[in-house]
Every structure is written in C-alpha cells, then in structure tokens.
Amino acid sequence: MFYNEEFETLPREALKALQLKRLQQVLQRVYHTVGHYKKALDAAQIKPGAITSLADLPKLPFTTRQDLQENYPFGLFAVPMSSIVRLHASSGTSGRSTVFGYTKRDVETWSELMARCLVAAGLTKNDIIHNAFGYGLFTSGLGLHFGAEKIGASVIPMSGGNSKRQIMILQDFGPTAICCTPSYALHLAEQGKALGLDMKTLKLRVGIFGAEPWSVSIRDEIETIYGITALDMFGLSEVMGPGIAMECQEGRGGMHIFEDHFLVETINPQTGEPLPEGEEGELVFTTLTKEAFPLIRYRSGDITRLITTPCRCGRSHIKMERVMKRSDDMLIIRGINIFPAQVEAILADIEGLEPNYQLIADKISALDSLELRVEVSEKIFSESGSVKELQNIEKRIFKDMKDYLGITPRVKLVEPNTLKRSNGMMTKVIDNRRRA
Ligand code: ADP
Ligand code: ZN
Numbered sequence: 001m002f003y004n005e006e007f008e009t010l011p012r013e014a015l016k017a018l019q020l021k022r023l024q025q026v027l028q029r030v031y032h033t034v035g036h037y038k039k040a041l042d043a044a045q046i047k048p049g050a051i052t053s054l055a056d057l058p059k060l061p062f063t064t065r066q067d068l069q070e071n072y073p074f075g076l077f078a079v080p081m082s083s084i085v086r087l088h089a090s091s092g093t094s095g096r097s098t099v100f101g102y103t104k105r106d107v108e109t110w111s112e113l114m115a116r117c118l119v120a121a122g123l124t125k126n127d128i129i130h131n132a133f134g135y136g137l138f139t140s141g142l143g144l145h146f147g148a149e150k151i152g153a154s155v156i157p158m159s160g161g162n163s164k165r166q167i168m169i170l171q172d173f174g175p176t177a178i179c180c181t182p183s184y185a186l187h188l189a190e191q192g193k194a195l196g197l198d199m200k201t202l203k204l205r206v207g208i209f210g211a212e213p214w215s216v217s218i219r220d221e222i223e224t225i226y227g228i229t230a231l232d233m234f235g236l237s238e239v240m241g242p243g244i245a246m247e248c249q250e251g252r253g254g255m256h257i258f259e260d261h262f263l264v265e266t267i268n269p270q271t272g273e274p275l276p277e278g279e280e281g282e283l284v285f286t287t288l289t290k291e292a293f294p295l296i297r298y299r300s301g302d303i304t305r306l307i308t309t310p311c312r313c314g315r316s317h318i319k320m321e322r323v324m325k326r327s328d329d330m331l332i333i334r335g336i337n338i339f340p341a342q343v344e345a346i347l348a349d350i351e352g353l354e355p356n357y358q359l360i361a362d363k364i365s366a367l368d369s370l371e372l373r374v375e376v377s378e379k380i381f382s383e384s385g386s387v388k389e390l391q392n393i394e395k396r397i398f399k400d401m402k403d404y405l406g407i408t409p410r411v412k413l414v415e416p417n418t419l420k421r422s423n424g425m426m427t428k429v430i431d432n433r434r435r436a
Contacts, residue, residue: 114147
C-alpha cells in the first residue's frame with residue numbers, strides 16, 4: 001500500500017533526474033537568500049550553477065551542527081518570518097539549541113511524508129492511533145499527528161508521561177496502533193503487567209517506534225509482549241522531523257528514505273570522504289524541497305549503511321539499516337538528545353562548581369536514567385555550615401537541566417578531584433545501557 005504511489009515507486013532513473021533538478025533549485029535558492037550558504041559556497045569557490053550532476057554533490061561544503069548553532073535562532077531561514085507557520089526547537093540553552101521553521105508548504109510536505117510512513121505500516125482511516133511521542137517544541141509528536149490526520153485516522157494526542165492514564169486509554173479507546181520510543185513501549189508494558197493487564201489483549205496490531213536506537217532483539221521483545229508488528233521510523237528535526245525514513249511491512253529490515261525529498265550520502269566520519277553505497281558511515285542529508293529551512297549536506301552524526309537491493313514492497317527508494325551508532329558524543333535519554341557541551345554550558349553558569357562532571361546513563365527497568373556527578377570547588381566544600389548551600393546548588397543544577405534540556409537527572413555533588421580520570425582525562429560520559 002502506498003500513500004503517493006507515483007512518487008514512492010518512481011523508477012530510479014526518473015528519481016535521480018528529479019533529485020538533480022530539485023538540488024539545482026535549492027542551491028540557487030539558498031545561495032541567494034541565506035548568508036551562510038553564500039559565504040560557504042564562495043569560500044569553496046563553487047557557484048550554485050556548477051552542479052550539473054549528482055556526482056558533483058561532494059564538491060559542496062558540509063553543513064554542521066555548529067553552523068546551526070552559530071546561526072541561532074533564525075539565521076539559516078530562507079524565507080521571511082511572515083512565511084513561517086510553525087517553529088520547533090531542540091533542547092538546550094540559548095545558542096546551543098536549534099530552531100526549525102516550516103512554511104505552510106513545508107508542513108504540507110511533512111504531513112504527506114508522515115502519511116506515507118503510516119500507510120507503509122498498513123494503517124488507514126479505519127485505524128485509531130495512540131500517539132505517545134512528545135508534543136510541544138519537539139518535532140515527533142506533532143509531526144506524526146499531522147500525518148495521522150492526513151490519512152484520516154483517529155489520532156489520540158497522548159504525548160509522553162502519565163503511564164497509568166496511557167494504559168487506561170489503551171484499554172478504553174481501543175487504539176489499533178501505538179507510536180512512541182521503543183523504551184517507552186517496554187515501560188508501558190511493565191506498567192500494564194503491574195496492573196494485571198496482558199498487552200496482547202489490547203486491540204493494537206501495529207507499533208511505530210523511533211527517536212532512539214533499538215536493536216532487533218528489542219523489536220522481537222516488543223512484538224512478543226504486545227502481539228503486534230513493530231516497525232522502525234527514523235528522522236531528525238534538522239532535516240524535517242520524524243518521517244524521513246520508514247520501514248515497510250513487506251520488506252522488513254531497513255527503512256526507505258523518501259528520496260524525492262531528501263538526498264542521502266554516507267561519508268567517512270573522520271575524513272569526510274564519500275563512501276560507496278552500502279558501506280557503513282555517517283549519513284549526510286540534503287533537503288530537496290524544504291522552503292523555510294533548507295539544509296545542504298547536513299552531517300547527521302548517525303552511523304549506518306544504505307541498502308540498495310530492490311525491496312519487495314515496490315518502493316523504489318533506497319533503504320537505510322537501523323541506526324545504532326553515532327559519530328559524536330550525543331546521548332539520547334528517553335528520546336531527548338543531549339550533548340555534554342550543553343551540560344557544560346549549564347554548569348558554567350552556576351557558581352561554586354569545578355568544570356569537572358560525569359554523565360552516567362543507565363536503564364532502570366525499561367527506561368533511561370541519567371546521573372550527573374559534579375565536582376564542587378574547594379572553597380565551597382571546605383566552608384563550614386555549607387550543607388544547605390550544597391543542596392541549593394544541587395537543586396539549581398537539577399532545575400536548569402529540566403528547564404533547558406528536558407532531562408531530570410539525579411544530581412550528585414562530589415568533592416574536588418574525586419571523579420575518575422584515566423590518564424589525567426575526565427571520562428565525561430559513561431553509558432551503561434545495553435542495547436542488546
Ligand atoms: P526525534 O524526535 O526523531 O528523535 P530529534 O531531532 O530529536 O528527532 O532526534 C534525531 C536523532 O534521533 C537522530 O539523529 C538519531 O540519532 C535518533 N533517531 C531518530 N529515529 C531513530 C531510529 N528510528 N533509530 C535510531 N535512532 C533514531
Ligand atoms: Zn519496502
């Protein structure tokens with residue numbers, strides 16, 4: 001089943017021709033409307049008109065997360081604010097977050113791509129979709145929501161949290177599909193079990209999961225506990241949001257990337273060299289149709305392989321394997337992305353702390369948990385009667401992490417020079433979660 005059969009099954013030759021045409025258009029547009037791209041292309045001595053085939057793509061400079069941060073909040077927008085109808089943002093303090101803008105047509109395109117994902121999962125207007133992806137500034141909740149409405153399904157805008165209420169609604173409203181992070185699905189199943197509920201007795205038949213890495217064995221576990229088909233969906237807000245790639249029901253294993261809207265490459269993350277299709281590397285995306293926030297050769301940080309063998313479902317679009325690795329130090333905690341540099345920025349604003357800290361990620365039952373250990377200064381530590389002060393600092397760190405990053409870590413202040421170092425270097429991140 002397709003949502004847009006013509007474009008989803010476009011023969012590869014026609015698809016490549018369409019990609020080239022759209023690439024040339026977007027290059028002209030960003031060159032003339034976004035200062036950053038004019039500068040970057042001029043510096044690389046490339047005129048937008050110099051790209052005459054897709055093979056020329058590697059001549060274009062990469063766009064990086066740093067470019068996005070330097071242009072915070074709206075510096076990379078290619079249209080005036082009067083043409084923007086929606087703003088989303090990643091977590092982070094000012095200048096360390098990224099803002100994503102959408103025109104009316106961008107929202108329309110995004111909804112269509114999400115609709116393609118839902119149809120690829122076998123959903124129709126007769127389905128009730130329980131959407132437990134987070135609503136708000138994050139892209140996943142609303143992104144999926146618009147796609148669900150587009151196919152005419154009944155969507156429950158549940159968002160995350162309130163597990164008991166989620167269980168109640170799963171029982172009472174009888175949704176046939178559930179969408180959330182895979183770890184939240186496992187968490188809900190645990191909650192259900194504690195309440196004496198067998199998840200297999202629910203009406204659910206399909207689950208669409210994403211926003212964090214999950215292995216085939218976790219997929220199998222979810223399928224067994226719920227008695228559903230569990231499909232993988234991939235996306236990143238910079239490029240659009242969820243709905244950039246979707247696993248189809250017929251050809252399990254790998255997600256189709258909607259190539260009429262995105263051009264994908266894999267590169268060697270160390271050297272930036274393009275890799276032959278099929279080799280493991282970092283995914284790089286160029287948006288072909290986005291109006292408000294086009295991106296040229298954006299380095300996603302996600303490491304995986306492209307699959308070029310034709311798929312049974314009839315879609316002509318290339319597939320990508322599951323994403324299990326990153327090329328950078330980004331952590332995903334309960335579907336929220338954080339970088340150690342963002343934590344550093346928060347700590348730097350609080351007096352009495354040494355810049356030394358450690359983030360320790362763990363799983364407590366199915367859910368991610370994070371501990372943040374921070375060294376305090378000698379002065380504060382040695383001053384008598386400062387227990388209260390230490391508690392206040394702990395509270396402040398917790399609150400800032402919650403407010404700016406949307407993360408609620410256990411915060412522990414420790415004495416100066418007590419955090420473990422190896423060869424004099426702090427280990428800033430310890431990830432004890434097993435993704436087996
Ligand atoms: P999302 O809400 O989809 O997580 P974000 O922009 O917050 O959007 O995060 C994007 C990042 O999340 C990706 O770069 C990738 O690291 C991770 N991610 C998203 N979907 C998946 C998936 N299906 N499998 C593995 N990682 C994923
Ligand atoms: Zn397929």
